[in-house]
Amino acid sequence: MAINFDLLKRLSETPGVPGHEDRLREIVISELKPCVDEIRVDIMGNVIGFKRGNGQRRVMLAGHMDEIGFLVRHIDDKGFLRIQPVGGFDPRVLFAQRVLVEARDGQLLRGVLWPAAKPVHVATEEERKQVPKVEDYFIDLGLPAEQVRERVEVGAMVTLDRTVERAGDCIVGKAMDDRVGVFVMLEALKAVRTHEADIVAVATVQEEVGLRGAMTAAYEWEPQVGIALDITLALDIPGSGDSDTITRLGQGVAIKLMDSSHISHPKVVQHLRQIAEREKIPYQLEILPRGGTDAGAIQRARGGVAAVTISVPTRYVHTVNEMVHPKDLEAAVNLVARYLEEAHLTDLGAGRIV
Numbered sequence: 266m267a268i269n270f271d272l273l274k275r276l277s278e279t280p281g282v283p284g285h286e287d288r289l290r291e292i293v294i295s296e297l298k299p300c301v302d303e304i305r306v307d308i309m310g311n312v313i314g315f316k317r318g319n320g321q322r323r324v325m326l327a328g329h330m331d332e333i334g335f336l337v338r339h340i341d342d343k344g345f346l347r348i349q350p351v352g353g354f355d356p357r358v359l360f361a362q363r364v365l366v367e368a369r370d371g372q373l374l375r376g377v378l379w380p381a382a383k384p385v386h387v388a389t390e391e392e393r394k395q396v397p398k399v400e401d402y403f404i405d406l407g408l409p410a411e412q413v414r415e416r417v418e419v420g421a422m423v424t425l426d427r428t429v430e431r432a433g434d435c436i437v438g439k440a441m442d443d444r445v446g447v448f449v450m451l452e453a454l455k456a457v458r459t460h461e462a463d464i465v466a467v468a469t470v471q472e473e474v475g476l477r478g479a480m481t482a483a484y485e486w487e488p489q490v491g492i493a494l495d496i497t498l499a500l501d502i503p504g505s506g507d508s509d510t511i512t513r514l515g516q517g518v519a520i521k522l523m524d525s526s527h528i529s530h531p532k533v534v535q536h537l538r539q540i541a542e543r544e545k546i547p548y549q550l551e552i553l554p555r556g557g558t559d560a561g562a563i564q565r566a567r568g569g570v571a572a573v574t575i576s577v578p579t580r581y582v583h584t585v586n587e588m589v590h591p592k593d594l595e596a597a598v599n600l601v602a603r604y605l606e607e608a609h610l611t612d613l614g615a616g617r618i619v
Contacts, residue, residue, distance in 0.1 A: 268591045269452060272296065273429065273436065276444035280365055280373065280424040282334030283351045283471040286310055289330040293447060293468040300454035301466060307485070309470055311478045316454070316464040323463040324608045325488035325570075326453075326601070327479045327559040328446030328495070329472030332439070333583060335423035337366065337404075344410030345403045346376070348423055352473035356380075356399045358584045363426040364404055368416045375426060376406040427585040434590065435514065441587035443472065445577045445594065446494035453601035462490075462608040472559055476526065479559035483566035490533060490571045490608060491563030494601065496587070497521065497551050497576035512578035514588065517547025518596040521574035524553035526561025530571035536611045537573065540603050546596050551576055571613050575601060 281289040293312045298304055301314035312330075333352025340346055346366065360380065365373040380397035404423065406413055429438030447468050454466055465486045469478035483491060501513040512519045520537050521529055541548040564572035577597050580588040 268594055269448075270436070272451070273444065273448050274438070276448055277429045277438040277440050280334070280367065280422060281330055281332060282336070282422050282424060283331040283474045285367070285422040286330040286470050289447075289468070293330065293451070296451045297454070297466065297468070300451070307482065309478050309481050311470055311482050312468040313482060313486075314454075314466040316460070316466065318461050318463040318609070320463060321461065322490070322609045323465060323486065323488045324490045324492065324605065325465040325467060325483060325486055325563060326450050327467045327469050327482070327491065327493050327563060328450040329443045329469045329478065329559060330447060331470055331473050332424065332442070332444070333473050334425065337417060337419055337421040337423060339419065340414055340417065342410060344408060344413035345405060346413070346417065347403055350399050353583060354399050355583060356397050356402070359399070359402055360397070362585060365424050365426045366404060366406065366417060367422040369418055370416075374406055374416065376404040378402055378404055425585045432588065435588050436591065437586050437588045439585040439587065441579055441589050442496045442582055443494070445496055445579070445589055449494045449575070449577065449594065449597045449601060452598045453605065456598060456602035457605050460605050460608070462605065464605055469559055476557065476559050476562035480562035480566070483563040483570060487567055488563070488570055489613060490611060491560060491573075492601070492604075493558040493560035493563065493572070493574040494597070495558040495574055495576055496579040496582060496589070497553055498582055499578035499580045502580060511553060512549050512551055512576070514578050514580055515590040515592050516578070517549050518593055518600050519549045519551035519576035519578055521551045521553065521558070521560075521576055524557050524561075524574070525555055526557025527564045527572055527574070529560070529573040530613070532613055533571050533573045533611055537575070537600060537604060540607070541600055544599065544603055546599050546603070547592070548596065548600065549578070571611070
């Protein structure tokens with residue numbers, strides 16, 4: 266299959282931090298409508314598409330729309346913006362980045378992210394060794410203070426400014442975490458041929474600040490099986506040993522066994538592996554020592570859900586240059602589509618009286 270690069274590019278480049286996913290929501294609704302029987306947006310802001318089956322089993326897909334970013338928390342007398350992170354950042358990757366700030370009228374203002382520290386030209390040797398903290402950073406919009414105050418307010422969304430480009434055999438851009446998960450969900454629904462299970466496809470909100478959208482959606486829809494679609498670390502790069510690699514780029518979709526938020530249901534993992542081997546879909550088994558996905562919230566809904574994460578290996582996670590491989594995207598789409606076609610067959614081992 267050919268990867269829909271234009272769709273992935275639109276998803277990645279569109280700004281949307283936790284609680285401010287409006288622009289993404291419009292894209293998802295447009296793409297999801299032809300694939301489902303009904304679609305709606307809940308109070309949290311999740312986009313939920315329902316594809317009707319025979320009602321005997323319900324499967325929930327979850328790919329989160331939000332990306333890590335900032336909110337404006339203060340505007341000083343000179344017009345510089347101080348920021349509050351929403352999501353986890355390594356401050357080392359923020360130095361001298363361009364950002365987009367959402368103005369009161371919805372326009373996006375371009376600015377520069379810079380730490381409150383001396384430039385190398387005038388810094389002492391000791392000062393040069395210091396690594397800025399996230400709270401040290403400010404934004405320069407290149408505007409007079411009065412114009413900044415007129416156009417920007419506290420709480421304004423800030424995202425990193427970077428386009429999606431091809432790099433060799435790979436694709437590089439911001440917010441692959443987790444726009445690739447949303448992408449895989451949309452493309453897999455288009456590829457489903459027949460199905461018996463009810464399918465609830467959820468583009469979730471506020472994952473980066475606590476898996477919040479997935480939690481409320483799973484509680485409402487009561488799936489028996491929950492599949493989070495997300496990225497995972499590909500540490501097949503210098504500086505990481507073989508035992509720390511987790512996944513490798515271009516070697517196939519990752520089936521997660523566990524992370525900090527959940528342990529995947531063994532019966533669902535087994536079924537996914539059987540499908541991948543039968544259909545010759547390349548896959549990797551993944552254990553992520555630290556980090557979580559929407560599956561962690563879905564798993565805990567009501568009486569419990571058989572949850573698993575299907576991951577796309579990604580290099581340079583939580584930077585503006587997250588790198589993915591089209592072969593892994595293709596494998597993820599194929600695995601999700603083929604599973605949905607036979608999700609009703611997964612033996613969950615539930616309902617027994619012992």
